[in-house]
């Protein structure tokens with residue numbers, strides 16, 4: 656298990672590892688039965704009430720939704736969730752895409768974003784920050800943690816998608832005729848431009864492709880880790 660924001664004991668921000676099994680929410684019943692068991696075991700281990708977990712449906716887009724008690728537990732058509740209600744745990748699954756945990760400790764607002772390259776260039780972070788502001792949050796007070804994702808060592812892109820990165824050319828590395836993207840560089844730049852303080856951004860530098868303890872879609876093609884954030888109920 657990987658923990659973030661250890662300076663805030665009231666907060667739980669954790670991510671599973673490969674040994675915990677795949678956590679992805681899928682249609683296939685047999686796969687889902689197994690993944691659901693993995694999730695239940697992980698939530699039990701991390702002392703998270705699985706009935707309080709809300710999950711983003713994940714479409715590799717820029718949409719971000721605000722979540723409240725009583726709503727549906729799987730929110731389709733979105734890659735990011737935010738809430739100011741205590742006792743709600745927000746979750747996504749990742750395997751190479753960067754899990755972005757957000758916490759405003761002054762106003763008790765949490766959010767989580769699934770930031771692959773498509774969502775990142777599709778402004779999933781900006782839209783999540785906008786929702787945090789809508790909930791009364793302060794971007795200046797915001798703490799952000801970037802979990803493990805595929806790093807520039809392994810995030811190769813083809814020429815046909817290069818135009819999608821216009822404005823982010825400084826994060827495209829060329830090596831031996833191939834092109835690689837520094838996705839966390841783009842994410843960090845976007846956060847700083849939006850007003851997040853650099854000192855409030857923490858980064859787990861592990862590359863999912865390099866690290867065998869983590870699932871990597873590009874390396875394994877199967878398996879996802881769950882990333883969860885929530886304020887512990889009093």
Ligand SMILES: [Zn+2]
Pocket residue numbers: 805806807808809862863864865
């Ligand atoms: Zn790597």
